[in-house]
Amino acid sequence: MQIHVKVNGVDYTHDVEPRMLLVHYLRDVVRLTGTHVGCDTSICGACTIHLNNQPTKSCTVFAVQADGCEITTVEGLAGEELHPLQEGFNEKHGLQCGFCTPGIIMTMADFLDHNENPSEEEIRHALKGHLCRCTGYHNIIKSVQYAADKKKQSTTQTQEVPV
Amino acid sequence: MSAPNGSNGDGRLIGKSIKRVEDKRFITGKGKYTDDIILHGQTYAHFVRSPYAHARILNVDTSEARNMPGVIAIYTGADVAALNGVPCGWQVNFKNGDTMKEPKHPLLVADKARHVGDAVAVVIAESRNQAKEAALAVMVDYEELPPIVNAAEAVKPNAPQVHDDAPNNTCFDWELGNPKEEVDQAMAAAAHVTTLEFINQRMVPNAIEPRCYNASYDETSEKYTLYTSTQNPHVIRLLMCAFVLGIPEHKVRVVGPDVGGGFGSKIFHYTEEALLTYLSKQVKRPIKWTSERTESFLTDAHGRDHISKAEMGFDQDGKVLALRVKTYANLGAYLSTFGPCVPTYLHGTLLQGLYTTPKINVDVTGVFTNTTPVDAYRGAGRPEATYLLERIFDLAALEMGVDPAELRFKNFIPPFDGVNEPGYQTQVALQYDSGNYHGVLEKGLEMLGYEDFRRQQKEAAHNGKLLGVGFSTYIEACGIAPSAVVGSLGARAGLFEVGQVRVQPTGKVSVFTGSHSHGQGHETTFAQVVADKLGIPMDDVDIIHGDSDTVAFGMGTYGSRSLAVGGSAIMRSIDKIVEKGKKIAAHKLEASADDIEFDHGKFTVKGTDKALSFGDIALTAYVPHVYPADLEPGLDFSSFYDPTNFTYPFGCHIAVVEVDKDTGAVTLKRFIAVDDVGNIINPMIVEGQIHGGIAQGVGQAMFEGAEYDEDGQLINASYMDYCMPRADDLPMFETAHQVTPCPHNPLGVKGAGEAGTIGSTPAVVNAVIDALWSGGHKVKDVRMPMTSERVWRAMQTSSSSY
Numbered sequence: 001m002q003i004h005v006k007v008n009g010v011d012y013t014h015d016v017e018p019r020m021l022l023v024h025y026l027r028d029v030v031r032l033t034g035t036h037v038g039c040d041t042s043i044c045g046a047c048t049i050h051l052n053n054q055p056t057k058s059c060t061v062f063a064v065q066a067d068g069c070e071i072t073t074v075e076g077l078a079g080e081e082l083h084p085l086q087e088g089f090n091e092k093h094g095l096q097c098g099f100c101t102p103g104i105i106m107t108m109a110d111f112l113d114h115n116e117n118p119s120e121e122e123i124r125h126a127l128k129g130h131l132c133r134c135t136g137y138h139n140i141i142k143s144v145q146y147a148a149d150k151k152k153q154s155t156t157q158t159q160e161v162p163v
Numbered sequence: 164m165s166a167p168n169g170s171n172g173d174g175r176l177i178g179k180s181i182k183r184v185e186d187k188r189f190i191t192g193k194g195k196y197t198d199d200i201i202l203h204g205q206t207y208a209h210f211v212r213s214p215y216a217h218a219r220i221l222n223v224d225t226s227e228a229r230n231m232p233g234v235i236a237i238y239t240g241a242d243v244a245a246l247n248g249v250p251c252g253w254q255v256n257f258k259n260g261d262t263m264k265e266p267k268h269p270l271l272v273a274d275k276a277r278h279v280g281d282a283v284a285v286v287i288a289e290s291r292n293q294a295k296e297a298a299l300a301v302m303v304d305y306e307e308l309p310p311i312v313n314a315a316e317a318v319k320p321n322a323p324q325v326h327d328d329a330p331n332n333t334c335f336d337w338e339l340g341n342p343k344e345e346v347d348q349a350m351a352a353a354a355h356v357t358t359l360e361f362i363n364q365r366m367v368p369n370a371i372e373p374r375c376y377n378a379s380y381d382e383t384s385e386k387y388t389l390y391t392s393t394q395n396p397h398v399i400r401l402l403m404c405a406f407v408l409g410i411p412e413h414k415v416r417v418v419g420p421d422v423g424g425g426f427g428s429k430i431f432h433y434t435e436e437a438l439l440t441y442l443s444k445q446v447k448r449p450i451k452w453t454s455e456r457t458e459s460f461l462t463d464a465h466g467r468d469h470i471s472k473a474e475m476g477f478d479q480d481g482k483v484l485a486l487r488v489k490t491y492a493n494l495g496a497y498l499s500t501f502g503p504c505v506p507t508y509l510h511g512t513l514l515q516g517l518y519t520t521p522k523i524n525v526d527v528t529g530v531f532t533n534t535t536p537v538d539a540y541r542g543a544g545r546p547e548a549t550y551l552l553e554r555i556f557d558l559a560a561l562e563m564g565v566d567p568a569e570l571r572f573k574n575f576i577p578p579f580d581g582v583n584e585p586g587y588q589t590q591v592a593l594q595y596d597s598g599n600y601h602g603v604l605e606k607g608l609e610m611l612g613y614e615d616f617r618r619q620q621k622e623a624a625h626n627g628k629l630l631g632v633g634f635s636t637y638i639e640a641c642g643i644a645p646s647a648v649v650g651s652l653g654a655r656a657g658l659f660e661v662g663q664v665r666v667q668p669t670g671k672v673s674v675f676t677g678s679h680s681h682g683q684g685h686e687t688t689f690a691q692v693v694a695d696k697l698g699i700p701m702d703d704v705d706i707i708h709g710d711s712d713t714v715a716f717g718m719g720t721y722g723s724r725s726l727a728v729g730g731s732a733i734m735r736s737i738d739k740i741v742e743k744g745k746k747i748a749a750h751k752l753e754a755s756a757d758d759i760e761f762d763h764g765k766f767t768v769k770g771t772d773k774a775l776s777f778g779d780i781a782l783t784a785y786v787p788h789v790y791p792a793d794l795e796p797g798l799d800f801s802s803f804y805d806p807t808n809f810t811y812p813f814g815c816h817i818a819v820v821e822v823d824k825d826t827g828a829v830t831l832k833r834f835i836a837v838d839d840v841g842n843i844i845n846p847m848i849v850e851g852q853i854h855g856g857i858a859q860g861v862g863q864a865m866f867e868g869a870e871y872d873e874d875g876q877l878i879n880a881s882y883m884d885y886c887m888p889r890a891d892d893l894p895m896f897e898t899a900h901q902v903t904p905c906p907h908n909p910l911g912v913k914g915a916g917e918a919g920t921i922g923s924t925p926a927v928v929n930a931v932i933d934a935l936w937s938g939g940h941k942v943k944d945v946r947m948p949m950t951s952e953r954v955w956r957a958m959q960t961s962s963s964s965y
Binding site: 028133136 | 369424456
């Protein structure tokens with residue numbers, strides 16, 4: 001089946017088997033390998049992307065279901081500068097092997113868009129759909145807190161600029 | 164991102180929390196893991212695996228599958244029967260001196276399947292879905308045989324036999340320590356004996372990146388390349404070439420690119436690695452296999468799985484007199500690469516713990532069962548030893564009505580630095596390097612606010628709430644390992660490490676290490692060491708690892724060895740660079756080499772301001788116009804470092820839990836870890852290692868465990884069924900460090916990769932037992948993982964008169 005998708009702002013048209021998972025499409029066809037497969041069952045969250053701005057586990061979606069959709073993967077998250085979460089994960093040592101990291105960053109990016117001042121408990125709750133085997137989550141929490149602070153600062157700065 | 168280069172200020176880098184240089188590729192999705200690699204002409208493999216734990220293979224019919232779309236080739240056990248199996252790297256002997264039983268671990272089984280997931284055939288096809296579809300069409304006729312899954316049952320007469328050549332399913336029976344009679348005698352004289360029969364359950368390591376291999380063969384150069392999710396590419400190459408396939412080592416390149424966690428499970432040489440490498444030449448195309456998650460559960464080596472009885476005797480004052488241990492260690496269906504050494508030389512040798520126990524005897528029977536092979540999982544043997552000792556200590560304190568911290572202080576080995584005081588000779592073969600065990604417990608108690616806690620606990624009990632505190636004061640043998648020592652104990656390999664430091668003409672430095680990073684941050688920590696020692700910016704140093712064609716040799720990463728052994732090898736090469744640099748500087752500055760000092764990147768004639776920079780010397784080494792006549796050009800040294808002893812990190816972990824008395828649900832309220840890992844190069848990275856280790860240790864105590872049913876089916880072989888800690892299961896960890904430098908390696912480091920896992924598990928279980936006792940439920944044990952059901956049942960069946 002032919003599908004048209006926009007991935008990280010770029011239009012793609014491909015013929016894909018109906019049984020091809022979206023995660024395999026992104027990795028093997030579009031060749032964006034930052035999105036990972038960890039568990040096949042929607043539990044670990046390593047495959048999380050944004051599908052029409054919704055964080056989505058791409059191992060649980062067929063590529064054909066994404067026809068006509070806009071997709072953002074971790075490769076498309078940063079603009080000129082790193083996203084505050086990417087910066088936070090580096091600053092606070094929120095990753096070790098890095099395999100689960102892209103998925104977590106994608107979920108947290110959406111989370112921070114909806115909760116600019118999250119408590120530790122809210123961050124932990126928001127991370128429930130992800131497994132990290134390296135960090136014990138301690139520094140992931142700190143990374144997300146760093147990013148939340150950073151986003152607030154930039155919002156404040158933006159507001160201070162006279163229009 | 165802030166600049167990783169911390170070379171400003173005092174110019175020193177060691178001891179600073181420098182941000183990781185490897186992070187950028189991971190946070191932007193540019194990491195390169197094995198499954199990210201697609202080679203020209205790529206094909207895909209899918210395995211046909213036994214659905215039965217024990218079954219004779221009567222027939223394998225591939226006729227239908229061969230004609231399916233995209234299928235390139237199918238191989239069965241019969242096709243590769245002439246090939247060797249994968250080897251075992253450690254030999255353990257029976258008490259009578261007989262060699263352990265070592266049945267063949269074939270690349271594909273032809274006669275019978277010995278565990279669910281045993282590979283019967285492999286399909287190679289144009290796409291992963293085509294390979295999988297055809298694999299489903301391979302018809303295998305099985306004759307089911309009765310399976311055996313429990314190690315203590317497997318050694319009994321009439322138990323099903325996993326291998327014809329291993330009677331009573333016994334791989335070895337082994338003992339260590341003082342003669343049993345001496346221990347029995349000491350135990351008989353004890354005023355109090357605490358006995359604990361327990362299961363240290365089977366764990367599934369569960370690195371989030373599944374195992375993945377991509378093998379290819381180039382006909383023109385007659386060279387194989389294997390990309391593999393491994394912790395030790397050179398070890399894989401050696402084992403595969405020399406022991407399995409008999410192919411020339413110089414014609415094989417093994418690359419371990421970015422690897423998504425290992426925790427031990429990616430040390431071992433797996434059958435799939437050798438098989439795909441072999442078959443890549445047969446099919447003349449690259450072959451990739453990526454494990455599915457359930458396949459990982461069934462085929463990645465598991466960890467732990469001990470059934471033990473431990474008895475500890477105390478005198479009237481609470482001094483330990485003796486320890487007696489009997490363990491049945493489940494090795495699974497075949498010997499994994501280091502399977503036999505984990506329950507023996509990595510477990511029995513740690514049973515001295517931090518205590519002056521004068522008589523110790525440990526007896527271990529290694530047993531084959533119809534289960535997935537068992538090998539090293541984070542900590543490997545040392546968590547099992549620590550769990551045993553620390554559970555007994557807290558239980559003994561409860562039984563004797565003494566304070567668990569006081570009981571430990573009474574029995575600790577006194578402080579020794581290993582320099583002015585000798586190392587401590589244990590009853591179980593090892594000699595500890597340096598330690599101050601009182602210090603970590605004192606610090607832990609202070610962080611806890613122990614007296615306050617006991618007050619709160621009493622108040623809580625009064626109000627019907629169950630609060631508990633659990634202690635664990637652990638020691639581990641790391642920095643694996645002195646080759647001569649492990650060789651005498653049965654290792655079939657050396658355990659040195661290789662470190663090459665290549666100074667480029669412009670003074671930039673490429674470092675090649677045989678160690679491998681799969682999350683540990685070598686590219687930062689090692690660069691910190693090199694930049695600090697050479698007095699150059701960190702940006703001028705690049706750490707290269709994971710490729711057997713690039714790095715001379717290496718033994719890889721496990722046993723918390725990277726910095727202690729790999730870092731030491733690099734230090735050796737740095738010393739050689741500086742020594743040669745002094746000769747070059749002396750010649751140019753017209754001084755004696757003995758008069759040249761090197762510091763902060765400068766070669767200076769002592770007592771003068773005559774100096775040359777590190778960059779000047781590097782350039783001179785490659786443009787040797789004004790140069791000593793008897794010196795080779797170039798500035799590039801490689802060193803092999805073989806440690807003289809293990810390193811012995813230790814620490815104190817304290818857990819505080821609340822148990823819901825109505826449901827048995829356990830909440831981990833606080834976790835305190837005071838670890839002494841020797842000198843610390845990068846505190847941020849060490850903390851991270853401790854955090855992750857704690858989570859895995861807490862996971863064993865509270866959530867995790869492989870569950871086999873009587874038919875040998877692993878009934879929780881997916882992430883939907885196997886429970887691992889999630890973010891909302893854990894508190895923020897409270898960590899601190901004490902520093903007792905390692906006296907026998909150049910950096911004074913001991914290793915930090917496994918400490919968290921080794922120390923944490925018993926602390927959590929002890930805390931739950933303490934909580935239950937505080938409510939009058941005098942239970943000895945709650946089986947791990949301590950689900951609310953198990954805790955609730957323990958409360959219902961406990962006796963207040965214990």
